[in-house]
Amino acid sequence: MSDPRTVYLADYRPFSHIVDRVELSFRLDPRATRVAARLHLRPNPEARGRHHLWLDGEELRLVSVRLDGALLDLTPEENGLSIPAELLPEAPFVLETLVEISPEANTALEGLYMSRGMYCTQCEAQGFRKITYYPDRPDVMAPFKVRIESDLPVLLSNGNPVATGEGWAEWDDPWPKPAYLFALVAGDLVAHHAPFTTASGRAVDLGIWVRPGDQDRCAYAMDSLIRSMRWDEEVYGREYDLDVFNIVAVDDFNMGAMENKGLNIFNSRYVLASPETATDEDFARIEAIIAHEYFHNWTGNRITCRDWFQLCLKEGLTVFRDQQFSGDMRSAAVKRIEDVLTLRARQFREDQGPLAHPVRPESFVEINNFYTATVYEKGAEVIGMLKRLVGDDGYARALDLYFARHDGQAATIEDWLKVFEDATGRDLAQFKRWYSQAGTPRLKVSDDWADGTYTLHLEQVNPPTPGQDHKDPKVIPVAVGLLNPNGDEVVPTTVLELTEAKQSFRFEGLAAKPVPSILRGFSAPVVLEREVGAGERAFLLAHDTDPFNKWEAGRALAKDVLGRMVRDGGEPGSDWLEALAQVAFDESLDPAFRALALRLPSDDDMAQTLQGAGMVPDPDAIWAVRRRAGEALARRLAPGLPGLMDRLADKGPFTPDAKAAGRRALRVVALQILSKLDGGAAARQVFAAANNMTEEVGALAALLDIGQGEAEVARFAGRWAGDANVMDKWFALQIALATPDWAAAVTERLTSHPAFDWKNPNRFRAVIGALSGNHAGFHAASGAGYRLVADWLIKLDPLNPQTAARMSTAFETWPRYDAGRQARVKGELQRILGTPGLSRDLSEMAGRMLAAG
Numbered sequence: 001m002s003d004p005r006t007v008y009l010a011d012y013r014p015f016s017h018i019v020d021r022v023e024l025s026f027r028l029d030p031r032a033t034r035v036a037a038r039l040h041l042r043p044n045p046e047a048r049g050r051h052h053l054w055l056d057g058e059e060l061r062l063v064s065v066r067l068d069g070a071l072l073d074l075t076p077e078e079n080g081l082s083i084p085a086e087l088l089p090e091a092p093f094v095l096e097t098l099v100e101i102s103p104e105a106n107t108a109l110e111g112l113y114m115s116r117g118m119y120c121t122q123c124e125a126q127g128f129r130k131i132t133y134y135p136d137r138p139d140v141m142a143p144f145k146v147r148i149e150s151d152l153p154v155l156l157s158n159g160n161p162v163a164t165g166e167g168w169a170e171w172d173d174p175w176p177k178p179a180y181l182f183a184l185v186a187g188d189l190v191a192h193h194a195p196f197t198t199a200s201g202r203a204v205d206l207g208i209w210v211r212p213g214d215q216d217r218c219a220y221a222m223d224s225l226i227r228s229m230r231w232d233e234e235v236y237g238r239e240y241d242l243d244v245f246n247i248v249a250v251d252d253f254n255m256g257a258m259e260n261k262g263l264n265i266f267n268s269r270y271v272l273a274s275p276e277t278a279t280d281e282d283f284a285r286i287e288a289i290i291a292h293e294y295f296h297n298w299t300g301n302r303i304t305c306r307d308w309f310q311l312c313l314k315e316g317l318t319v320f321r322d323q324q325f326s327g328d329m330r331s332a333a334v335k336r337i338e339d340v341l342t343l344r345a346r347q348f349r350e351d352q353g354p355l356a357h358p359v360r361p362e363s364f365v366e367i368n369n370f371y372t373a374t375v376y377e378k379g380a381e382v383i384g385m386l387k388r389l390v391g392d393d394g395y396a397r398a399l400d401l402y403f404a405r406h407d408g409q410a411a412t413i414e415d416w417l418k419v420f421e422d423a424t425g426r427d428l429a430q431f432k433r434w435y436s437q438a439g440t441p442r443l444k445v446s447d448d449w450a451d452g453t454y455t456l457h458l459e460q461v462n463p464p465t466p467g468q469d470h471k472d473p474k475v476i477p478v479a480v481g482l483l484n485p486n487g488d489e490v491v492p493t494t495v496l497e498l499t500e501a502k503q504s505f506r507f508e509g510l511a512a513k514p515v516p517s518i519l520r521g522f523s524a525p526v527v528l529e530r531e532v533g534a535g536e537r538a539f540l541l542a543h544d545t546d547p548f549n550k551w552e553a554g555r556a557l558a559k560d561v562l563g564r565m566v567r568d569g570g571e572p573g574s575d576w577l578e579a580l581a582q583v584a585f586d587e588s589l590d591p592a593f594r595a596l597a598l599r600l601p602s603d604d605d606m607a608q609t610l611q612g613a614g615m616v617p618d619p620d621a622i623w624a625v626r627r628r629a630g631e632a633l634a635r636r637l638a639p640g641l642p643g644l645m646d647r648l649a650d651k652g653p654f655t656p657d658a659k660a661a662g663r664r665a666l667r668v669v670a671l672q673i674l675s676k677l678d679g680g681a682a683a684r685q686v687f688a689a690a691n692n693m694t695e696e697v698g699a700l701a702a703l704l705d706i707g708q709g710e711a712e713v714a715r716f717a718g719r720w721a722g723d724a725n726v727m728d729k730w731f732a733l734q735i736a737l738a739t740p741d742w743a744a745a746v747t748e749r750l751t752s753h754p755a756f757d758w759k760n761p762n763r764f765r766a767v768i769g770a771l772s773g774n775h776a777g778f779h780a781a782s783g784a785g786y787r788l789v790a791d792w793l794i795k796l797d798p799l800n801p802q803t804a805a806r807m808s809t810a811f812e813t814w815p816r817y818d819a820g821r822q823a824r825v826k827g828e829l830q831r832i833l834g835t836p837g838l839s840r841d842l843s844e845m846a847g848r849m850l851a852a853g
């Protein structure tokens, strides 16, 4: 990377000074908010020698600077303020700055901004520098006191409330924190409150703050929060540490949510829920994100990151923890399958393209571009492997040591691995490659059988990724079980540790050649390559005792079938249809599992799979084959589907729990399959009768999928026009289910809809993101999909570079496709890159994607 703005991990140096405490005072005004900061500073002995003091600051109007009370005459630079060493005392001193900022003009949603009349902040990763001059780096931690002055009725910040009066409030956060965890909210808000008592008896006032009118849609988020707090006490021994814990829902937000100390700020779509407006998927996501942000209080806040290269230290671990939590609250098996689906759809995709990077990157231009599936999801997988390798006890001891040793610190991946080494005595030098080497390993497996001995030959291939041609073998935990031909398990799950490029593992004393179940629970984030016939896959789908691999067998079978149809034409074989019929109607299986098993691999997943097999995927062919396979499945299952749907219908009042959600999931899948044959009759009925959003939107999708539903689309819009989060579904669904030739046109039409507020990130994602996610539509050979997405990224970039850059990953798969499509994508990326004034965010992304060719 040759960009002069590149930052390198190897360049890390401790900060010149220590910040002992911070006092901030805000006088809020939409156009001229005044921020007064008092920083109590002293030289950092670790930095050695005399240094100037650098304070980051962007888009600030400096009014004054005082050092120990005396005015300084300083001219700020474009991105900060430098105070020369000769002005700085060697003893502790106080630096006071006064700046003016304009929250109303802040469309980037970083720093202090306004969302529908309310003030809010987003500081991770580097937004605090748009609020005041400060060493905006995570290894500078300090306690903050905050005073807010405003006429608005609710004034919130981090920590505990200290005092409040007419037009002001004061907050005190005793826990030292980096600036990225600072938060402030002011607005006309109402709270849904609940009490919580921690294990050691601390009373905590929990509050979820929303716009008046939304308070009756907070109960599920509150329930999720209480369960998260209890779970972290029970499973990790971690208690909450302030008198209040507040969550605020805002409508304009770049990501999902943010773990600011004691004051989490959420995208409103991950807080507000009622049966009428939220799908079961929404409920599950709310539960997971509430937990995720709460868990950051220990993994992220009490122990933070030394620098942004260590991002996975908090994100990988916190994702791992929220996945464990959801597994405990719901079905661990179903949760694991869903997590692997996401991992493959987002992280494997990233790893196989030009944006591949290690879990701990070593350089970046814009850190916002590294909040990726690799850092988050692969980061979590790496922790899962570590846990598998050291065992549950070893993991528990290592985490206790981590919290004991690093509480209050800004830590590194080296610190993290060291606690595992110290707690378990295991050498993790080779394991560390998971943090430094990008790319998805391929695990090639073959076997042989002779004289009662069964041998598995494992080979790992670590393909090159941008900037990393050579890779060394990693430690890969391969969980394996063996089944007898009659379906009994003869060797229960054992973990083989593959540490070399090639290794063989022997199982002795077997009576018959077993059927292996490999990579149980998806024990490592690798692509498994093994020649397996349809018969063996169907056998595992029927008999595997490992629920993940049971599902995986069906998945692999479906991919084989679709792949063969793409290559050779023809219709799906009856073995696959019979195997799926078995699962669909097997009442002994969890409905949620059956729903997952009946879902066909997505078009993008098929493209990725074909790419992995060395083919050039044809988006139109994949789309057509997937439809044909779906219709064949419908013909096989149709006779049983109405009965299945009746049995699955909700009997009592709506509940959002996993069991009820699983029944609805299967009912909706059944409806969508049935709709391929009945002209939409059943879907129209379900739509009309639905008392919950899962079925309402599921029925609408079933209709759109068969080119129907015009009346229902209109009715839906009439009913939900006042609810932005629900209307996002309306926008997205019409585009996601448009046929390849029409997707760009439908998108274009919806971008001129009066409710298309493109400056709102949720709405932008609902529309432009839906087109990027419509595989055949986005990749239409005409280039219309590419052009439209590029147009909108160019339009959004000057206002909101973070979201524009994030959404540009739509193009990351371009090297997969044929020369014609490649040329069109490259043309669009060059057009983006050539746009005058392009942001650092989007230019880094477009540049990295183009560098691949």
Ligand code: TRP
Residues within 6 Å of the ligand: 122, 124, 125, 253, 254, 255, 256, 257, 258, 259, 292, 293, 315, 371
């Ligand atoms: N730390 C947040 C999380 O994982 C995510 C985050 C990073 C974020 N940068 C952000 C959220 C910018 C909103 C805006 O939960």
Ligand code: ZN
Residues within 6 Å of the ligand: 292, 296, 314, 315, 318
């Ligand atoms: Zn996080």
